[in-house]
């Protein structure tokens with residue numbers, strides 16, 4: 046048996062074992078959806094017209110129904126965290142099974158209707174109210190990396206703002222999307238009587254994307270994904286809220302006051318979560334002068350496995366395709382390895398690791414594809430910078446102006462400030478893991494759609510509203 050065949054068979058066996066362990070001896074869950082019912086459609090026109098009716102029903106039911114529906118979706122995400130998480134893992138085959146339920150439970154911290162506070166004005170000329178009104182029907186495009194968590198978070202934000210939604214999910218996570226949409230609609234209908242408030246395309250394609258985006262009855266797009274879909278959405282002519290790609294750096298400053306074990310743990314927590322699938326995740330470490338060795342040693346103490354140069358090269362040649370030779374800036378990500386387990390990546394280099402290993406690290410220079418590409422693998426490159434100013438310039442260059450996320454570990458207030466100002470990212474986390482920027486271990490709320498490209502930031506119900514003003518002239522200004 047050739048080495049390649051042996052490795053491939055080991056991959057399959059460990060995948061099957063992981064699935065059996067996760068499900069007990071009963072094996073895989075089955076996905077049952079009822080197309081044409083409870084929001085699942087195979088046709089864009091039908092889905093939009095059903096969602097339009099859902100929107101009108103919600104308008105008639107008022108604010109109470111919005112709160113009720115948000116509570117239904119939040120409770121379902123908790124109650125079904127394990128089951129939906131398992132089904133999503135088995136369908137998408139990326140990330141860490143154990144982290145899938147955590148992402149669904151995190152939906153508790155998505156903002157609801159309470160966030161929409163009208164602004165009142167009163168003065169000599171009467172009173173005026175500015176209010177956040179719904180758009181109507183929104184089209185949501187969701188990524189492979191977090192199918193149901195993005196769908197659930199979008200529903201909460203969008204319905205809290207009074208809208209209905211049609212999803213065109215990533216085809217690789219469309220079955221679990223249909224299952225969740227179906228069950229959510231069934232629960233919404235049972236408790237409120239509203240039908241088809243949340244719809245999805247059962248077998249999404251580029252054609253269904255185009256049909257939805259050009260539909261005259263669609264009022265707004267919300268796109269969560271990489272550069273291709275963001276570009277496509279911006280060209281449709283519809284207003285689009287785009288949560289685009291990123292390549293977040295983490296800088297470790299050379300502060301003697303830093304606890305480097307804590308720094309390493311934070312990097313592993315954020316960068317290792319769901320095998321680095323989070324768009325906000327630490328994707329390259331840039332360590333300043335003396336902190337380089339301290340960080341590397343602490344990462345190893347905290348369980349990361351250091352690859353040598355040959356092992357890194359072997360993995361690099363497998364997970365990237367090089368058009369014009371290795372290292373010439375022509376790396377194209379081999380998506381098969383996105384979200385792979387560290388032990389599966391290590392096996393490419395002939396290294397046998399336990400499946401509990403959370404992260405691989407490798408010493409690279411700043412031009413390495415692992416630094417420059419948004420590779421979404423639990424293999425973090427660590428780059429040495431001579432001083433803070435060089436670290437900052439590597440961090441800025443490798444973020445490519447996505448204005449997405451950046452992290453730093455430092456006790457120097459001036460440097461914390463300088464990096465925040467220069468990176469100009471939507472999320473900037475100091476002295477914690479990236480997830481602290483989404484309220485997990487830090488203050489604040491969460492959304493799985495961080496509107497970086499179009500600038501709305503971490504989405505809230507307000508993101509999905511249009512402002513309307515109502516003015517009464519010369520009356521009801523009771524305070525003089």
Ligand code: NAD
Nearest residue numbers: 188189214215270271273274277288289290291324494495
């Ligand atoms: P992807 O871009 O391959 O797919 C995202 C969605 O767009 C899918 O539904 C896919 O079917 C669709 N799509 C892709 N190309 C398209 C095109 N040309 N026209 C129409 N539809 C198209 O991304 P992915 O692998 O599913 O997710 C990972 C990417 O998403 C990363 O770049 C990550 O940074 C980004 N992301 C961003 C956020 C955020 O909040 N900013 C959140 C999650 C993921």
